[in-house]
Amino acid sequence: MRRSIALTAIALAAAGAGAPLAAAAVEQRVPGWPRMALAMSGPTVVYSTAGATHIPANGGYNVYRTATFTVRMNRVGLVKGTRKDGVVLRTSAGTTTGGGLSGDATGRYVLLATGSGFSPQVIFCCRTNLKDYPVEASGRPGAPVTLTAALQGPVVRYVTAAPDGTTQLATRYVKDGPGEPFTRLDVRPLGARPIQNLIASAPGTVAWVDQAAPGEVRLAVTPPGDPTPVAQPAIPVPGSVLRVLVTERMVAVLVQVFGEYQLVRYDVPEWKATIVWRGIDPPGPVAAGDRTIAIATGGVVRQHVPGQTLRTVFRLRGKAAAVATDGTRIAVLERIRTRTRRGLVRQSAITVVPVKQPPAAYAQELAR
Amino acid sequence: MRLRVLLAAAALLVPAGAAAARPVVAIQDDQITNDGSPAVVAARADRLASTGAKLTRVNVDWSVVAPVRPADPSNPDDPAYRWGTLDGPIQALQDRGIAVITVMFGTPRWATPSGKWNATPRPVDFGTFAGALALRYSGTWPKPGGGFLPRIKSISPGNEPNLNFWITPQCKRVRGRWVPASPAAYAAMLKAASKRIRASAPGILVVAGETLAGDGNGCTGPTSTVGTTEFTRLLHKALGSTRRVPFDAWAVHLHPVGPPDRSPFFPSWPTLPRITKQVNKMHPKGRMPILVTETSYATAYSAYHRYFVTEEQQAKWLDLTYSLATRQPQVEAVVWFNLQDNFDWPAGVYRDDWSAKPSLDRFRQLATTTPIPQKWALP
Numbered sequence: 177m178r179r180s181i182a183l184t185a186i187a188l189a190a191a192g193a194g195a196p197l198a199a200a201a202v203e204q205r206v207p208g209w210p211r212m213a214l215a216m217s218g219p220t221v222v223y224s225t226a227g228a229t230h231i232p233a234n235g236g237y238n239v240y241r242t243a244t245f246t247v248r249m250n251r252v253g254l255v256k257g258t259r260k261d262g263v264v265l266r267t268s269a270g271t272t273t274g275g276g277l278s279g280d281a282t283g284r285y286v287l288l289a290t291g292s293g294f295s296p297q298v299i300f301c302c303r304t305n306l307k308d309y310p311v312e313a314s315g316r317p318g319a320p321v322t323l324t325a326a327l328q329g330p331v332v333r334y335v336t337a338a339p340d341g342t343t344q345l346a347t348r349y350v351k352d353g354p355g356e357p358f359t360r361l362d363v364r365p366l367g368a369r370p371i372q373n374l375i376a377s378a379p380g381t382v383a384w385v386d387q388a389a390p391g392e393v394r395l396a397v398t399p400p401g402d403p404t405p406v407a408q409p410a411i412p413v414p415g416s417v418l419r420v421l422v423t424e425r426m427v428a429v430l431v432q433v434f435g436e437y438q439l440v441r442y443d444v445p446e447w448k449a450t451i452v453w454r455g456i457d458p459p460g461p462v463a464a465g466d467r468t469i470a471i472a473t474g475g476v477v478r479q480h481v482p483g484q485t486l487r488t489v490f491r492l493r494g495k496a497a498a499v500a501t502d503g504t505r506i507a508v509l510e511r512i513r514t515r516t517r518r519g520l521v522r523q524s525a526i527t528v529v530p531v532k533q534p535p536a537a538y539a540q541e542l543a544r
Numbered sequence: 545m546r547l548r549v550l551l552a553a554a555a556l557l558v559p560a561g562a563a564a565a566r567p568v569v570a571i572q573d574d575q576i577t578n579d580g581s582p583a584v585v586a587a588r589a590d591r592l593a594s595t596g597a598k599l600t601r602v603n604v605d606w607s608v609v610a611p612v613r614p615a616d617p618s619n620p621d622d623p624a625y626r627w628g629t630l631d632g633p634i635q636a637l638q639d640r641g642i643a644v645i646t647v648m649f650g651t652p653r654w655a656t657p658s659g660k661w662n663a664t665p666r667p668v669d670f671g672t673f674a675g676a677l678a679l680r681y682s683g684t685w686p687k688p689g690g691g692f693l694p695r696i697k698s699i700s701p702g703n704e705p706n707l708n709f710w711i712t713p714q715c716k717r718v719r720g721r722w723v724p725a726s727p728a729a730y731a732a733m734l735k736a737a738s739k740r741i742r743a744s745a746p747g748i749l750v751v752a753g754e755t756l757a758g759d760g761n762g763c764t765g766p767t768s769t770v771g772t773t774e775f776t777r778l779l780h781k782a783l784g785s786t787r788r789v790p791f792d793a794w795a796v797h798l799h800p801v802g803p804p805d806r807s808p809f810f811p812s813w814p815t816l817p818r819i820t821k822q823v824n825k826m827h828p829k830g831r832m833p834i835l836v837t838e839t840s841y842a843t844a845y846s847a848y849h850r851y852f853v854t855e856e857q858q859a860k861w862l863d864l865t866y867s868l869a870t871r872q873p874q875v876e877a878v879v880w881f882n883l884q885d886n887f888d889w890p891a892g893v894y895r896d897d898w899s900a901k902p903s904l905d906r907f908r909q910l911a912t913t914t915p916i917p918q919k920w921a922l923p
Contacts, residue, residue, distance in 0.1 A: 233808035239801060239851070266851040268802065289845065293854055297845040310887055313844035316895050317855070 202254040204247050206524040210274075214498040214509045214526065216465060217279020220246040221254065221500070221507050221528060222262070224274045224287060241265060242272040242289050244301065249505060252530040262287075262301050263308045269293035279502075280327040280379055284350075286311070286334075288325045296322040298334050300350050311348045312336070320344065323370065326377040329400055335366060335375060335382055343368045345382065345396070347403040362403035366396060376422045383422040385413075385429075393420060393427055393442075411447050414440065421464040423503075428452070428464050441469060443482060452480045460496045466503025468531055472496035477508050479531050489529050497524065504531050567869045568877035568920045569911040570599035570645075571893070572838070575886060576633045577603050589636035592883055595893065595904065596911035599643045599697075599920050601837055601879050602633060605650035606673055607661055613654040617672045618740075620680035627680065631693065634681060638694040643922045645877075646681075647700040647754060647837065648674060648737075649710055662712045664729045671736025674701050675744045682745035683923070697920060698749035700795055700837070701737035704756045705730040706775040708767040715763035715770070722763035724770045727778035735783070738790035752779075752791035753823070754837060756799070758810040772796070772811055776822045783826070793876070794823040797838035801851050804865045813868045820874055834874045838881040839865055840891035843901065848888055858891075859902035866910050877920055880907060 204221070206212070211226040224244045231237055244262035248255040262285075265272065270293025279285040287308075289297040298312035311332045312322055320336035323343070327333075332348045342365070349360040368375070368384050375384035382396045382405065392412050396405035415433035422428075428441040439453040439462060453459060453471055460472035469480040470489075477490035477499055494512035501507070507528045513520045576588045592600060610617070614624035634644050648670075655670075656663035679685060683695025705711045705726055716725040738750045755772045762768070770778075783790065796819055800807035811819060816834075823832045841861050842852040853861065862880065869878045884892040893904040 231802055231806070231808065234806040234814070237802050237806060264850050265845050266801065267845075267853065268857060269852065269854045294844075294852070299845060308847050310845050310847065310890075313846070313887070313890060314896070316897075316899070316901075 201527045201529060202256045204254055204259060204526040206526070207521075209497075209511045209522045209524055211272075212497060212509060212524060213274035213277045214500045214507055215277035215279045215285060216249075216500050216502040216505065216507055217246075217285045218281050218283035220248055220279075220283050221526060222246050222277050222279055222285045223509065223526060224263075224277060226272045226274050226291075228271065237268065240267050240270065240272045240291065242275055242287070242291070244277070244285075244287055246283070246285075247526070249528050252505070253528045254526070261307075263289075263299050265289050265297065265299070267291070267294060276325070278326045278377070280329075282327075284327060286325045286327055286332055288322060288334075295319050298322050298325050298332065300327075300332055300348075303350070309350070311350070312346065323375050324377040324382070326379055328379040328398065333377065333380075333382075333398060335368070335377065337370075341369050343370070345398065345403070345405045347398070364404050366405055367407070368394065368396075371417075374417055374420050376420045378422045378424055380424055381422050383420050383427050385417045385420060390417065393417070393429060395422075395427065409447075411442050414438065414449075418458070419462065421462065421469075423464050423466055425467055426464060426469075428462070428469055430459070430462060439469070439471060441480070443467065450482075453478070453486060461499045461509075463499045463501050463506075465501035468501045468503045468506070470499040470501040470506045470508075472499050472508070477506060477529075479506060481531065487532050489532055490527065493525075501531070505529065506531060565876075565917065566914050567836075567866070567872075567875045568599050568916050569597060569866060569907070569914045570601065570877050570879040571595055571597045571883055571907065571911075572601040572879050572881050573883035574603060574881070574889065575884065576637075577605070577629045580628045580632060582632055585632045585636050588883075589633065589640055589642075591894065591898070592637070593640040593642060594908075595883070596908045598641060598911070598916045598922075599645065599877060599879075600637060601645050601647060601881075602630070602637070602696075603703075604630060604646050604648045604677060604699075606648055606655075606665075606670075607650035607652040609677075610652050610655075610673060613652070617669070618676055618679075620676045620685060622676075625676070630681075634694050634696065638922060641922060643916075643920060644681075644694070644696045645698040645700070645751070645835075645837070645879075645920075646677070646696050647703045648677070649703040660712060662708065662710055664711055664713070664726075665733065667732040667736035670701065670733050671738075671740045674699060674737035675740025678741040678748050679744040682748065684745075695745075695923065696748060698751045698793070699737070699741055700751040700754050701734055701741075702730055703754045704797065705733075706755050706770040706772060707757060708769065713766035715766055715768050722765060722768065724763055724774060724778055726770050727775050728782040730775075731779055731782035734779075735786075735790050749792040750790065751793045751795045751835060751837070753794040753796055755795075755819075756797040756811070756838075772819060773822065776819065780822075780826050789826050789828065793833040793835050794819075794826075795835045795837040797881075798836055799838065799840055799849055799851075799881075804861050804868055813865070813872075816872060816875075820872070824874075831874060833876045834872070835876055836869065836878040839878055840881045840889070842889065842891040844885065844890040846888060846890055849891075852890070855901045855903070859906045862893075862903045863906050863910070866914075876917075 213224045215222045226242045228238045242265045248258035272291035276288035287299045301308040320338045323335045325334035345366045347362040369387045370384035392410040395408035415431035419430035463470045476488045478486040494510045498509040614622035651665045653659040655665045681696040685693045714726045715722045800812040804813045824830045841858045884894040885896040
C-alpha cells in the first residue's frame with residue numbers, strides 16, 4: 177500500500193511536469209495478448225480475458241473460457257495487489273472473446289459474453305450469495321440475441337434482437353433482498369432496427385443508428401423503476417456512423433465524413449455537436465464515461481471534457497487495445513513487449529490515470 | 545496422473561458384453577416439487593413421462609416439509625408436517641408409471657442453533673425425519689380419501705455432503721490445522737437415517753454418497769470442499785466396522801468438463817472406477833451398486849457449473865454418456881439432470897419455454913428401449 181502511494185505521488189509529479197505518466201503508474205499485467213475487454217465500475221477497473229486450455233487426454237480437446245477480474249482504484253490510479261476473480265465462463269461450444277463489460281457506480285458490472293457457437297450470455301456480477309448470475313443465457317437456436325447490456329440501479333437492462341429483426345428492451349431485477357425476486361423480468365418493445373454493432377447502452381439510456389435512418393442517432397431512455405423505454409428526439413449526425421458511445425449525459429459517434437474520420441460528441445440537454453477529434457486514419461479505441469471521452473490515437477491517449485480541447489493523459493508504449501473512463505479517471509489497456517531472461521515476451525498492461533484538470537464547472541460537478 | 549487416466553480410460557474399453565445389464569435411463573425434474581398446484585405438477589409429470597423415463601429422482605427439502613418442529617416427528621401425520629409439495633408429485637409420477645428415488649437436504653431453522661439451511665443437523669432429528677419419510681412413502685401409509693400413498697424406491701440422506709453449499713462446516717480446526725469434519729458428520733447422519741428408514745420401511749433402499757467435486761487442495765477453512773476420494777475414505781473410517789453397512793448403494797454426480805469419454809477431470813466417466821474401487825471396500829461382497837444420480841451437459845452458462853456446450857454436443861454426449869455407463873457393470877442407473885432448463889441448471893432436454901432440444905429424442909430413444917429391472921421399477 178505504501179509503495180502504491182509512493183508510486184502515485186511520482187505519477188502526480190510527472191503529470192505536473194508534463195512527462196509520460198506510464199512509467200510510474202501502478203499496472204496490472206496480463207500474460208500474452210489475449211482477447212480482452214475493459215470497463216470501470218465504482219472503485220474498480222473490470223477486465224476480461226479470453227483463452228483456451230488444451231486438455232491433452234485421450235486425443236485432446238479444448239475448453240474455451242472468458243474470465244473477468246477487478247482491480248481496485250484510488251483517485252489517481254490502480255491499487256497494487258487488489259486483483260479479484262469474477263465471472264469464469266467455460267465452454268466447448270466454440271471460441272470466446274473478451275465480450276463486453278458495463279459497470280455502474282457501485283462496483284457491480286454486467287458481462288456480455290460472446291463467442292462462436294453460442295448466443296451471447298448476459299452475466300451479472302455480483303450477488304451477495306453468489307459471485308455471479310446469468311441474466312440472459314439462452315442457448316436455443318433462434319433465441320433473441322443480446323446486443324447490449326447495462327446496469328441501472330437494481331436492474332440489468334439489455335436489448336435483444338429476434339431473428340426477424342424486432343428488438344426488445346428487457347429489464348431483469350438483480351436485487352436479491354427480501355421481497356425482490358431476482359428472476360423478475362419485464363420485456364418491452366424497443367422499436368429499433370439497429371445497424372449491426374451500432375448500438376450502445378448506459379444506465380438508463382440506449383442509443384443506436386437505425387437501418388431506417390442511418391443519418392441520425394436514436395435514443396431511448398428508461399426512467400428508474402419503469403421498464404418502458406421512452407423515445408427521445410433523434411440526433412442528426414454529419415456522416416456515416418462507425419461507432420456509437422453513450423453515457424447518461426452524452427452521446428458520441430465516430431463518423432466518416434468524405435475522406436475524414438470525426439469523433440463528435442453531443443451533450444445534454446441541448447445535444448449540441450462538438451467535434452472532439454478528426455483525422456485521415458481511424459482512431460484507436462475510444463470510450464466515454466459520464467462527460468469524459470478517452471481516445472487512443474497517434475501513440476497517446478487523450479481526454480476530452482466539456483469546455484476543453486483534447487489533452488494528452490498517457491503515452492503508449494505499445495498499441496492500445498482498449499480504453500475506459502468513468503469521467504474522473506481513464507484506464508488504458510495496451511499490448512506491450514517486455515524483455516525478460518527468455519527474451520521478449522508479450523504482455524498486456526492496464527494502467528489508470530486521472531483526468532487532467534477539468535474546467536471549473538465540470539470540476540464542481542465531479543466534486544459533487 | 546497420466547497412468548491413472550490411461551488405466552481409467554482402459555477400464556472404459558471393457559467390451560459391452562462384459563456389462564451385467566444396461567443401467568436404467570432416468571431423468572429428474574428439479575422443479576416438480578417447487579409448485580404445489582396440482583395442475584402444474586400434473587403438467588410437469590406429463591412432460592417427464594413423455595421422455596419415456598420410468599425412474600426419476602425427487603428432492604425432499606426437510607426445511608419445507610417440517611418448517612416447525614413436529615410434536616411427534618416420527619409420525620408422518622403430525623400436523624406440523626407439510627407433505628403437500630411431495631404427495632402430489634410422487635402420486636402424479638406413480639400414476640404415470642414412473643418410480644421415484646429421493647434425496648434429502650435442507651435443515652429446518654429449528655433443527656440447528658445457527659438456523660442455517662445447510663447446517664449439520666442433530667443426527668437424531670435427521671434420522672427421525674428420514675424414518676417418517678420412509679413410513680409415509682412405504683406404500684402402506686393411508687392416503688386421505690382412501691387407498692395408500694405411493695411407495696418410493698430409495699432415500700438418499702443428504703445431497704453432496706462434501707460441499708459447503710449443502711453441509712456446513714466442511715472442515716474444522718484441530719491443533720492449528722484445518723481437517724475434514726463433514727465425513728464424520730455425514731456418517732452420523734447416515735447411520736441415524738439408515739436405522740430409522742430400515743425400521744420404518746425395510747423395502748426402501750438407503751443410498752449414500754451423492755458426492756460431487758474433485759480432490760482439490762484439502763481443507764483451508766470451514767467452507768472448503770472435501771474431495772470425493774478423501775470424503776469417501778474418511779466416511780469409511782468414520783462408519784467403522786459395523787455388522788451391516790448402513791446403505792445399499794452409492795451415488796455419485798458426474799458433470800464433466802469436456803466429452804464424457806475424454807474428460808480426465810475427477811470425477812468423470814473415465815475416473816469413475818477410482819470411486820467404485822473405494823466404495824467397494826464398504827460392501828461385504830466388494831461390489832457396491834453405483835447410481836449416477838446426476839449427470840448433465842448444460843447448454844448455457846450457470847453460476848453453479850460455469851461450463852456449457854452446444855445443443856448438438858449435448859445430444860451427442862448424452863448418447864455417449866449412456867453408452868459409457870453400460871460399460872461400467874456396477875452402475876445400475878443414470879439420472880439425467882435435468883428435465884427443463886432453468887437459470888440454476890440449464891441442462892434440460894427441454895428448453896425453458898418447453899421446446900425440445902435435440903437431446904430429447906436421444907434420451908427418449910434410450911429410455912424406451914432400455915429395460916428397467918424390478919429393483920428400480922414400480923411394483
